Amino acid sequence: MENTILVLNGPNLNLLGEREPGVYGSETLAQLEQKLTELLNEKDVTLTFRQSNSEGVLIDTLHEFRHCQGIVLNAGAYTHYSIAIRDAIQAIQSPVVEVHMSNVHAREAFRHTSVIAPVCVGQIAGFGMASYELGLQAILNLSK
């Protein structure tokens, strides 16, 4: 588990590529995962991908990966109101980097609040798929 990084995606991110392409781009989640895998090819790290639309499954997954090198988390809309996900992040050892493809601060007011931000090591938002690459880089830098 120490050499494992989890990329965890929340609700509606399984529809990447067809969901609001003007906001989230036209690449699919499978393409994103492929790209990230290639990026870490040479590194001594195992990359694991999970996605769920369910809050409980996301919490169970955070628990399962509680002792890993780090977690790149796009909690989707749960970011803005899930105290249960926040508590799960606070309960685990693994550092969690919050990522968003869109710049949530430039969108609707309800997206400006992140209830998980205070318990994450940092937040990356607004760089499309590159937000995940930057999130991974952040985890790797933490472990140096």
Ligand code: DQA
């Ligand atoms: C998102 C932003 C959230 O506000 C939204 O609910 C999502 C995706 C992003 O990646 O930009 O589902 O997390």
